[in-house]
Amino acid sequence: MAQSKELFEAILNGDAKRAHAATEMALAEGAEPMQLIADSMVPAMDEVGKLFEAEEYFVPELLLAGRAMKSAMELIKPLLVASGQKMAVRIIIGTVKGDLHDIGKNIVASMLEGSGFEVIDLGADVSPEAFVAAVKERQPHIVCMSALLTVTMPAMKTTIDALSKAGVRTQVKVLLGGAPVTSQYAKEIGADGYSENANGAVGLVKSLLAVA
Amino acid sequence: MITETLLKYSTLAVQRPDELLYGASPLPLACGLGLTIGAGQVFPEVNFTLPAMNIESGTWPDVVAHYDEMASQILRRAVSLGVPGIVLEFELLPPMTDHPEWGAEITAVLKRQLVTAHEKYHLSCALRVTPTDIRDQQKPPLMRTGQPWQRLKRSLELCAEAGADILSIESIGGKEVHDQALMYGDFSGIVFALGVLAPRDMSWLWAQIGEICAAHPGVVSGGDSACGFANTAMQLAHQKMLPEVLAAVVRAMSAVRSLSAFEQGAVGPSKDCAYEGPILKAITGRPISMEGKSASCAHFSPVGNIAAAMCDLWSNESVQNVRLLSGNAPEAYTELLAYDCRLMNTAARAPGGALQLRNWMVASDEWLSPQAAVLSPDATIRIAAAIVTTDTPYHRVIAAGRAAVQVLKDGVAEQKLHLSRKELQWLARIDEALERFPAEEDALLVDLEAQYGSLYDKASYGL
Numbered sequence: 001m002a003q004s005k006e007l008f009e010a011i012l013n014g015d016a017k018r019a020h021a022a023t024e025m026a027l028a029e030g031a032e033p034m035q036l037i038a039d040s041m042v043p044a045m046d047e048v049g050k051l052f053e054a055e056e057y058f059v060p061e062l063l064l065a066g067r068a069m070k071s072a073m074e075l076i077k078p079l080l081v082a083s084g085q086k087m088a089v090r091i092i093i094g095t096v097k098g099d100l101h102d103i104g105k106n107i108v109a110s111m112l113e114g115s116g117f118e119v120i121d122l123g124a125d126v127s128p129e130a131f132v133a134a135v136k137e138r139q140p141h142i143v144c145m146s147a148l149l150t151v152t153m154p155a156m157k158t159t160i161d162a163l164s165k166a167g168v169r170t171q172v173k174v175l176l177g178g179a180p181v182t183s184q185y186a187k188e189i190g191a192d193g194y195s196e197n198a199n200g201a202v203g204l205v206k207s208l209l210a211v212a
Numbered sequence: 213m214i215t216e217t218l219l220k221y222s223t224l225a226v227q228r229p230d231e232l233l234y235g236a237s238p239l240p241l242a243c244g245l246g247l248t249i250g251a252g253q254v255f256p257e258v259n260f261t262l263p264a265m266n267i268e269s270g271t272w273p274d275v276v277a278h279y280d281e282m283a284s285q286i287l288r289r290a291v292s293l294g295v296p297g298i299v300l301e302f303e304l305l306p307p308m309t310d311h312p313e314w315g316a317e318i319t320a321v322l323k324r325q326l327v328t329a330h331e332k333y334h335l336s337c338a339l340r341v342t343p344t345d346i347r348d349q350q351k352p353p354l355m356r357t358g359q360p361w362q363r364l365k366r367s368l369e370l371c372a373e374a375g376a377d378i379l380s381i382e383s384i385g386g387k388e389v390h391d392q393a394l395m396y397g398d399f400s401g402i403v404f405a406l407g408v409l410a411p412r413d414m415s416w417l418w419a420q421i422g423e424i425c426a427a428h429p430g431v432v433s434g435g436d437s438a439c440g441f442a443n444t445a446m447q448l449a450h451q452k453m454l455p456e457v458l459a460a461v462v463r464a465m466s467a468v469r470s471l472s473a474f475e476q477g478a479v480g481p482s483k484d485c486a487y488e489g490p491i492l493k494a495i496t497g498r499p500i501s502m503e504g505k506s507a508s509c510a511h512f513s514p515v516g517n518i519a520a521a522m523c524d525l526w527s528n529e530s531v532q533n534v535r536l537l538s539g540n541a542p543e544a545y546t547e548l549l550a551y552d553c554r555l556m557n558t559a560a561r562a563p564g565g566a567l568q569l570r571n572w573m574v575a576s577d578e579w580l581s582p583q584a585a586v587l588s589p590d591a592t593i594r595i596a597a598a599i600v601t602t603d604t605p606y607h608r609v610i611a612a613g614r615a616a617v618q619v620l621k622d623g624v625a626e627q628k629l630h631l632s633r634k635e636l637q638w639l640a641r642i643d644e645a646l647e648r649f650p651a652e653e654d655a656l657l658v659d660l661e662a663q664y665g666s667l668y669d670k671a672s673y674g675l
Contacts (some may be wrong), residue, residue, distance in 0.1 A: 060397025
């Protein structure tokens with residue numbers, strides 16, 4: 001119990017070393033991996049999200065908390081795999097073809113990862129074909145696309161069309177983000193969701209997949 | 213010592229805050245078709261882009277037609293408003309740099325429009341061309357070798373041949389480290405990116421641009437922008453994702469890397485989105501372009517008026533070619549800029565008028581945000597003086613950071629600048645971090661190797 005609280009605090013304060021040590025100690029004391037996730041890690045990240053929403057935390061605090069969560073997960077993941085328990089939701093993310101802007105996409109990727117999702121970052125200037133190939137190969141639950149330029153927004157539609165043409169569109173939820181993108185545009189081109197910021201993207205993923 | 217950058221400036225070209233005025237630079241620049249920038253007047257710099265559309269071979273005729281239409285309408289509006297001079301800026305989109313002949317084709321189209329306006333209406337004008345820095349197409353980016361650099365270089369050359377009067381770029385050297393450091397609020401990484409990597413890349417890159425300009429008489433080496441660094445921070449701060457004090461200190465520190473262009477022979481005007489421009493002007497005496505309230509079509513800024521206070525060109529940053537009630541957006545924004553400039557130029561003709569208008573523009577913004585506070589004439593001179601009195605880009609970045617922190621702390625102490633508890637905590641954290649840096653950059657390089665070493669290619673920075 002003490003280690004569970006320690007882990008919660010470590011994640012909340014973005015202290016990766018402390019989170020790793022607390023997890024190690026808790027597991028040594030016989031804590032169940034799933035229990036640690038449910039009692040410490042998820043509540044800690046929820047609290048971090050709330051502090052961000054309340055403008056008490058900025059992105060650095062958010063990402064450091066995610067990094068601390070990840071360091072704890074490094075110890076827990078192999079135990080979950082060994083016991084046959086379900087792994088994280090898998091997400092593919094990239095900035096669309098013709099667009100080299102990637103800091104917004106990177107923030108979203110880091111925050112999703114920090115929230116316990118498995119994130120495969122395809123980078124920037126990602127062609128529709130590369131998105132399709134990654135979906136086929138990695139079988140994600142979600143595809144996230146970002147664009148900063150108005151002239152690269154059409155590549156979002158081209159990518160969704162390519163996913164449909166390849167017969168994999170129904171296997172994934174497609175989410176969009178980026179300064180010029182709107183929820184209206186996301187609807188128009190057949191995406192499943194849109195978020196105007198990184199924290200919202202995490203919430204959107206959770207709500208779409210009904211993840212706690 | 214591993215520094216390979218040339219440091220040319222050790223004194224300020226403008227010594228006193230009251231000598232930092234809009235429209236006036238100690239070293240005015242004659243360029244283009246009869247235009248002299250920084251010699252007493254502010255001119256509009258109009259920047260324009262495509263509406264949402266694909267850029268590919270099949271749509272290329274439409275792309276060219278858009279640019280032709282935009283230039284024609286901008287110049288028509290400029291002539292009807294009697295502007296004394298104008299600069300058009302063509303910022304290439306990535307595919308136009310990837311296909312250097314595409315960017316050159318549009319450059320030629322725009323230049324033809326300017327030549328016609330100059331011949332027909334005696335309009336003094338110039339064309340700034342800014343290829344996209346596409347060198348980050350692979351991870352880690354290769355800055356000095358490889359296809360992206362070859363295409364970028366070709367793009368600069370072909371645009372110079374096709375009629376560019378001013379060459380610029382928003383270079384991205386060091387951004388691969390800065391992005392991550394900024395996201396994690398890691399001040400060591402930020403200083404490393406801005407004080408070691410970026411100046412090294414810019415020194416190399418701007419030497420190349422200087423050579424291209426030298427090979428094309430009449431083409432001048434303009435200036436760079438810390439857009440990918442300080443503007444990214446400013447926008448993230450606006451979205452409450454980063455502390456505003458962090459973005460403000462990054463702005464001041466970013467001037468060091470933008471100065472590298474001038475160290476390598478750039479003569480201005482610096483890029484419009486280089487909000488660090490006043491610091492560059494104070495150091496180099498070269499004219500600068502700025503953007504603020506009339507660039508709200510492109511993005512938010514907390515420096516709408518203060519940004520105009522020391523400008524020589526006044527820009528709208530970028531606007532799409534979409535239809536508005538008054539015409540297309542680029543010509544509408546030309547009108548906006550024309551009136552802004554007309555007011556500034558009219559005030560400047562009255563004794564003491566420029567200083568008075570400048571002071572009002574400064575006062576309207578200065579203490580409402582940390583970003584504005586570090587860009588006042590007083591703060592500009594303090595930060596610029598801190599930069600030139602140190603001896604390497606690394607030391608300069610730390611000195612600029614300390615000066616900016618002091619400006620903010622003074623503002624808080626004098627109860628002019630009001631910061632939230634969280635912002636104050638971050639300011640104290642930055643202040644503390646700036647005191648902990650190793651004396652030389654070699655040690656920082658070693659310290660950060662494990663954290664950032666895989667993100668950048670050492671050879672690309674001469675390391």
